[in-house]
Structure formats: structure tokens, C-alpha cells
Amino acid sequence: MSSSTDWPLWEVFVRSRRGLSHTHAGSLHAPDAEMALRNARDLYTRRSEGVSLWVVPSTAITASSPDEKDSFFEPAGDKPYRHPTFYEIPDGVKHL
Amino acid sequence: MTATPTPAAAPTPTPAPTSAAASAQAAAPARALPANVAALALGDDALVLSHRLGEWAGHAPVLEEEVALANIALDLLGQARVLLSLAGDEDELAYLREERAFRNLQLVEQPNGDFAHTIARQLYFSTYQTLLYGQLASGESELAPLAAKAVKEVTYHQDHAEQWTLRLGDGTAESHERMRRGLDALWRFTGEMFQPVDGIDVDFEALRESWTASVTAVIERATLSVPDGPQSGAWTAGAGRQGLHTEPFGRMLAEMQHLHRSHPGASW
Numbered sequence: 334m335s336s337s338t339d340w341p342l343w344e345v346f347v348r349s350r351r352g353l354s355h356t357h358a359g360s361l362h363a364p365d366a367e368m369a370l371r372n373a374r375d376l377y378t379r380r381s382e383g384v385s386l387w388v389v390p391s392t393a394i395t396a397s398s399p400d401e402k403d404s405f406f407e408p409a410g411d412k413p414y415r416h417p418t419f420y421e422i423p424d425g426v427k428h429l
Numbered sequence: 430m431t432a433t434p435t436p437a438a439a440p441t442p443t444p445a446p447t448s449a450a451a452s453a454q455a456a457a458p459a460r461a462l463p464a465n466v467a468a469l470a471l472g473d474d475a476l477v478l479s480h481r482l483g484e485w486a487g488h489a490p491v492l493e494e495e496v497a498l499a500n501i502a503l504d505l506l507g508q509a510r511v512l513l514s515l516a517g518d519e520d521e522l523a524y525l526r527e528e529r530a531f532r533n534l535q536l537v538e539q540p541n542g543d544f545a546h547t548i549a550r551q552l553y554f555s556t557y558q559t560l561l562y563g564q565l566a567s568g569e570s571e572l573a574p575l576a577a578k579a580v581k582e583v584t585y586h587q588d589h590a591e592q593w594t595l596r597l598g599d600g601t602a603e604s605h606e607r608m609r610r611g612l613d614a615l616w617r618f619t620g621e622m623f624q625p626v627d628g629i630d631v632d633f634e635a636l637r638e639s640w641t642a643s644v645t646a647v648i649e650r651a652t653l654s655v656p657d658g659p660q661s662g663a664w665t666a667g668a669g670r671q672g673l674h675t676e677p678f679g680r681m682l683a684e685m686q687h688l689h690r691s692h693p694g695a696s697w
Binding site: 340364367368372375376379 | 497500588596
């Protein structure tokens, strides 16, 4: 199965129903976009998981780095006032 | 079983089962009804090709392609189960018949060869199946409901074969040569697809024209040329539809049937 490593990697996004957004399902190898779409059909929708597929070259994705986790995500952890539940609704407000 | 008279019933007279002959002939003549002949021919095609494609499991060039071929094999197995059940008991038909009793095309029993060889077989056969099921689906025979469902499956099989034919033919010098060899080697088994089959009310000459046009378009886009040899072997005295098969088929059947024959009635 060595040629598998020659083929580029693609990320697969599946939309399970109309009205929902595409969700990342996994990745696969394929020689080009058309074949990636077909492989995605065979690998990720064979149990009726989807009605629409996107494939994206993995190299086109810029991901956040685990090293940046502290500066990226931790500061949000102690800011409960960003959640709507932080606020008490005054008694007088009726239509909220 | 009661013989359902179809409007397009073939001229073969169906003998009314007289009480004297009924018990002795009950099983055998039932299978000779045109509808059963048709179901058996198409069911055997699907069963045998399904088994051949299944042989790629663990051997395909890449994991993704292995799943693709297995999916196609399972679609075909599903079709085979419905068709063989129309003709009789599916397990009995699949596992207990001798080579001569199978009615599949010689094309589908041909060994896998290399990947290009398998793709050539897929291109020839899935194009035929797509055209044939398309016509059966719009007809009124007892095969129409199955054909309506199966035509969606085999349209995908055809697309898969076409995509690969284009990539192998118009790929590297090596892949081009292998694709050419596959198309050439299997060409002489393609004529048999257009032999009329009892119980299939389809214009097979028109089918041959559509098939040739479709396959030619793909082969030429793949920068290859349509093989120019005869579409049947000069030496054949009939072919798969008459129960005459090529040598590799016996070995394939032995493998396919040995478990059932060694342990009759086994289940899990």
C-alpha cells in the first residue's frame, strides 16, 4: 500500500441533513479532488450519513497550534460574563 | 408457484401442470419459465462478479480503493440475492449448483488480473448493466422493481470504472499500457452481453449500439483506442448463458462453495 503515501490527504466534511452545516468526518487519500469525493462517498456515507459532501486538501487548512493553547483559549475560561446565563433578569422585564 | 402471464411472454408454451406430471416435474420446469431464466442470468452475473470483486479484499492498491470495490461487490450481492430468490432458493442456487448450471456471462468470471484489468471488466460490465437495468426499470416485467433500485447502484459503478479508466489511460506510460492490455484481453468476452435472454424484453441490438457508443467515448477520452478484435472467441460453441464457462470459473466456484458444501446448513 505504498502508493497511498504518494497521494495527497483530503479532509472530508459531511452534511447529514438539509439545514445542518457540514461537519468534519475524517480524512482520506486520493489522487485528485474528483476521486476524493468518490472515496468520501464510499468511506463516510455508506450508512446514510449524509446528503452532501465537501473535500478539502488537508494542506489548505491552517490549524491552531497546541503550543498556543494557553494564549488562545485559556483567557476565555474565567470570563463567565460572556455567557448569557451570567446575567440575572430584573423582575420588571417581561418580554425577554 | 403460479405462472404470472406477462404481456411480453415468450412463445415458449408453458405446459399446464397435469396431475400426473406435476409431482415429478414440480421443481425443474418451474425454473425454465422465461422470467426465471432472466432472473437466473442476471442473478448469476451479479453473484459471480461480486465474488470476484470480493477477492480484492486485503489486496487492493490502497485502502480507499479496497472499500470502493467492496461496496460495489456488496451492491451486486444484494442484487444477486433478490434475483436468485425470484428463480428459486438463493442458497441452493448459489452454493449447490455445478459449473454447467450457472448462466452468468463469461466476462464476469474472468480473474481479476491487475487493477487495470479489473477496471476494464468493470467498465464493460457496468455500462451494460446500467443500460439494461435502465430499460428494465421502465418496463413492466417482474424485474422492474429490482431494476429501478439497482440502476442507481450500477450508475455509480459505471462512474467509478469511467473515472479510473480515464486516470489509468491518460496517466503514466505504465498505467496506459496496463489499461490497454486489460481492455484488449477482455474485449472478446463482450459480444456475449448482447445475446437475447429469455424473459428480458429488450432490444439487444439497440443495447449493443448504446453500449458501444458509451464505451468508445470513455476509451477515447482516456487516450486509448477501442480494441479491434472480434467480440467473441471463434472457437466457442455458445457461452456463459448456455452454461459453458472458462477454465478459471471452476476454481472460483470451488472456493465460493466449499464452506457450504463441507458444512451443509451451517449458520452463525
